[in-house]
Amino acid sequence: MVIKVAIAGPRGRMGKEAVATIIKNEEFLLVGLLDHKKEEENVGNNIPIFTSLEELIEQTEPDVLVDLTIPTAVFGHAMTALQYGVRPVIGTTGFTDLQLDEIRQKVEEKQIGCLIAPNFSIGAVLMMKFAQTAAKYLPDVEIIEMHHDRKVDAPSGTAIKTAQMIQDTRNPFEQGHPDEEEIFAGARGANIEGMHIHSVRLPGLVAHQQVLLGGEGQLLTIRHDSFDRTSFMSGIVLSIHEIMKQNTLIYGLEEIIL
Ligand SMILES: NC(=O)C1=CN([C@@H]2O[C@H](COP(=O)(O)OP(=O)(O)OC[C@H]3O[C@@H](n4cnc5c(N)ncnc54)[C@H](OP(=O)(O)O)[C@@H]3O)[C@@H](O)[C@H]2O)C=CC1
Ligand SMILES: O=C(O)C1=N[C@H](C(=O)O)C[C@H](O)C1
Numbered sequence: 001m002v003i004k005v006a007i008a009g010p011r012g013r014m015g016k017e018a019v020a021t022i023i024k025n026e027e028f029l030l031v032g033l034l035d036h037k038k039e040e041e042n043v044g045n046n047i048p049i050f051t052s053l054e055e056l057i058e059q060t061e062p063d064v065l066v067d068l069t070i071p072t073a074v075f076g077h078a079m080t081a082l083q084y085g086v087r088p089v090i091g092t093t094g095f096t097d098l099q100l101d102e103i104r105q106k107v108e109e110k111q112i113g114c115l116i117a118p119n120f121s122i123g124a125v126l127m128m129k130f131a132q133t134a135a136k137y138l139p140d141v142e143i144i145e146m147h148h149d150r151k152v153d154a155p156s157g158t159a160i161k162t163a164q165m166i167q168d169t170r171n172p173f174e175q176g177h178p179d180e181e182e183i184f185a186g187a188r189g190a191n192i193e194g195m196h197i198h199s200v201r202l203p204g205l206v207a208h209q210q211v212l213l214g215g216e217g218q219l220l221t222i223r224h225d226s227f228d229r230t231s232f233m234s235g236i237v238l239s240i241h242e243i244m245k246q247n248t249l250i251y252g253l254e255e256i257i258l
Contacts, residue, residue: 003027003240006062008034008053008077009069010043014091014229018066019043021233028240031060034077053077057084064240067092071153075099082106082114089239090116091232093157104249113246117253118157120235124209125253127224128158131211132165134220138213139170146200146208154199155190158209161252163192
């Protein structure tokens, strides 16, 4: 069966790559693009472009909506897609816990699958999983995520998910000196149950993360680098296939590949 796919955010760095990936895959049919602008330079390929998701769905009847937009738009897209019976595959980051809960409720009500993957690259998923295992033995953890300087959210979705996965195996405690004081605000980064996340933004970077786990006289560093956005494409393809068989919320690619 050919799966009908729509893409939100087709002019973006990820969106352009995803359009090319879906078009060349014979198991998919790209039926529509959702943008908030109808620009000449849009990656048309004769695929219809819509500024309203409702219209896109009514006119093209996609099975799956791949969302690669921005944190302020993605929640609305996900809720609308689910309302219309379209399965969201979401790469956009920046969800709040409350939004995730609302999406979970909508998925249960509609009984169709929704996949949210903070990172679609297999290497990053393995890095997160290895860090989760390592934190059982080395619970002092600092996460350093490094991205290009066009990224709007911090910390990255990957760093947040890494910390959440580690939370499953690490008892909460404040790391560092009990009397530690920040001379400049933010010096110790974000704090999730005592773990710290540091966000670096520089031109030239794509997506990189290292998880540092310290112990007496030792340091374990688990690092992953995406040098190119092609690293995310096989995860998107896999997610589209998988979500057609699911009727729950899948949060993280590790739930389907590990
Ligand atoms: N899960 C994963 O593996 C990965 C996830 N990401 C995430 O994907 C998202 C996109 O990243 P990236 O491609 O780098 O970002 P870009 O800024 O390059 O692309 C986002 C695109 O979405 C468009 N857009 C903004 N608002 C809307 C809207 N309401 N409807 C439709 N389109 C809209 C933007 O248009 P305009 O610029 O004109 O406003 C832009 O073209 C981010 O959240 C990022 O964190 C990124 C890489 C991997
Ligand atoms: O904005 C990006 O580029 C990326 N965003 C995702 C995140 O926030 O973790 C995934 C990857 O790191 C690239």
